[in-house]
Amino acid sequence: MTDPILPEIQDEISSQNQTPEAIFPLLVRAVGENLNCDRVFLYLRHPETQTGKTPYCWRRNSKYPDVTTVEWKKEPASLAREDPLFAAALRAEPSIFVEDVETANPEIVNKDFEAKEFGHRALIHAHLCSDGLLWAVLQPCVFDRPRVWTYVDRELIAAVTKKIAPLAVAYVTAAFSAKDESQA
Structure with a gap:
């Protein structure tokens, strides 16, 4: 089987000269367009400090909310209790593929939390992990209807998360190294 990674970003990811900052905007757009989603965002986090931000968000059009954040913020202590995803x-x-937030198992999806925080109807909660730690969440979603995520969709997300997890680690590590140096 061929590598299902998005052809639009394959060369960029494989290149030793490309930075996460160059690849991530291309990635969220390519995922959104290839999966025919309404919005895709990338939430990056530092597992030790439990701080995160969403510097990359692609939207099909301005009708969908932009969840971009530029500052690192502490995750609420209650987040894991409120959000099973x-x-x-x-x-x-x-990664978890939710076809319909409205009818999903409440042990997997807190539909009230999802409605309040995100407003989407179907989503992929793609986990970018390294050494058992969560470094990022890639979240493609659809707003106005349920969505059946196909085998091809699932294979694509598996390939993308595997390829970009090291880039997420590099991005976060570099950001926190720079923060430490500026505070010294």
Whole structure:
């Protein structure tokens, strides 16, 4: 079987000269367009400090909310209790494909939390982990209807998360190294 990674970003990811900052904007767009989603964002986090931000968000059009954040923020202590998807990500479980937030198992999806925080109807909660730690969540979603995620969709997400997890680690590590140096 061929590598199902997105052809639009394959060369960039494979290149030793490309930075996460160059690849991530291309990635969220390519995932959104290839999966025919309404929005895709990348939440990056530092597992030790439990801080994160969403510097990359692609939207099909301005009708969909932009969740971009530029500052690192402490994750709420209650987040894993309120959001079973995030709790699963923290346990470094496989990515979760939610076809309909409205009818999903409440042990997997807190539909009230999802409606309040994100407003989407179907989503992929793709976990970017390394050494058992969560470094990022890639989240493609659809707003106005349920969505059946196909085998091809699942293979694509598996390939993308495997390829970009090291880039997420590099991005976060570099950001926190720079923060440490500026505070010294």
